[in-house]
Amino acid sequence: MPVNKVVDTFAAAVADIPDGASVMIGGFGGAGGQPTRLMLALRDQGAKNLTIIGNVAGISVTTHYGWREGPDDPEPVDQGMFFASGQAKRIICSFPVPGTTNPLSEIEKAFREGRAEVDLVPQGTLIERIRAAGAGIPAFYTPTGVGTPVAEGKETRDFNGRTHLLEHALPADFALIRAQKADLHGNLQYVGTSRAFNPAMATAAQVTIAEVDEIVEPGGIDAERVGTLGAYVNRIVQREPGDPYP
């Protein structure tokens, strides 16, 4: 039977995400590479007690970080939505809050009210933990974070005269990712800086769901330009043409 990973709607693609799930949200932070429609569908679906794994996680709504500000551009959407909706209890990320506290972001509001557990990870360690989870590496050593609060409680070891921290792989139940194009096998092609956390997250989850602008037949993506292998991708959903979100 020919492979076809297409799911018709964003709602159907996220319908089985249960309460208590860990969910990776791809991209970097900002509009490019963010699976905005999958995020909105998960919010509408209502699953609770979620652990969100992101990067620059919830600063766009209050700062317009990574979003255009033209007269016809939509208002930003970010990972803070899962705290505004009361669905998330914990976030693992590198950059949860902007420099300013005026106005307060949703994550900082939830943190102050005791509704958000924030697990802060240096960005390079975060992406390597995710990569390791997808690549069968249970743990690794990194020099980043030595001598800082990040090192508390972690094993250390010296290599070449320099102290390193032992960091563990970070897998998830689901990954919501974003690409420009998918073929029916789930091979993905990215554009510009929209890669960021998407390719590694695709490898690290039990179920990877990709939001794309266009779905093509096998061969519609040049084999030289496949950015994520279909082997990692379980479901693909295509956006409506002319979607106002970038």
Place this chain on the structure above:
Amino acid sequence: MSTDPAPRLTRTDIARRAALDLPDGGTVNLGIGIPALCSELLPDGVELRYQAENGILGFSEMHTKLDGDPNIMDAGGAFPKLVPGMAFFDSVESFGLIRGGHIDVTVLGGLQVSGKGDLANWMIPKRGIGSIGGGMDLAANAKRVIVAMEHTTRDNKPKIVNECTFPLTAPECVDEIITDVAVIKVESGRLVLVEAAPGWSPEDVQALTEPELSVSDAFTEIRSA
């Protein structure tokens, strides 16, 4: 600031001075704030390869926030223009580049720098929450770390301190501090004053700096070119 002997430099002036220390042809990562201003203030003839954590190398000019492409972003959330020679990559490769020691210089902002070059720049403790981003990876692993910041807090307290009271980004990582009143190098765990703003004596700079400064034999007025 009534006790200042002369005006302090502007944020743009700090960035212009920092830009003088970026090596022609080098691979450079600029943090947000004052560091990001450096890219527009390079001396004539100097060409750099800028890297940003989100996976872009070789950008230079920016669009405004009104008309950029959100799929071509830098780590500060701004939208670079497409230029020949630019490259895109994912975050695994981006942090391989950083952690692997392939960044020649990073210019970062600072909340506090200690007398031995410890950097704190990601969290004010009383806020209870902060953002690390790529700062710890850059501070710990770039070949050279320049901190560009105001010399004091808004209430004129030293930001160059004996010991950082804010949580560290990385210990003993800073090579050079460029502020609105001075250029200070960290040499063998000690601070050496090499330049001061026009009208500022070494004593004036020392009065706003906790650790003891030794004054370089080559001490001079802050360079602008």
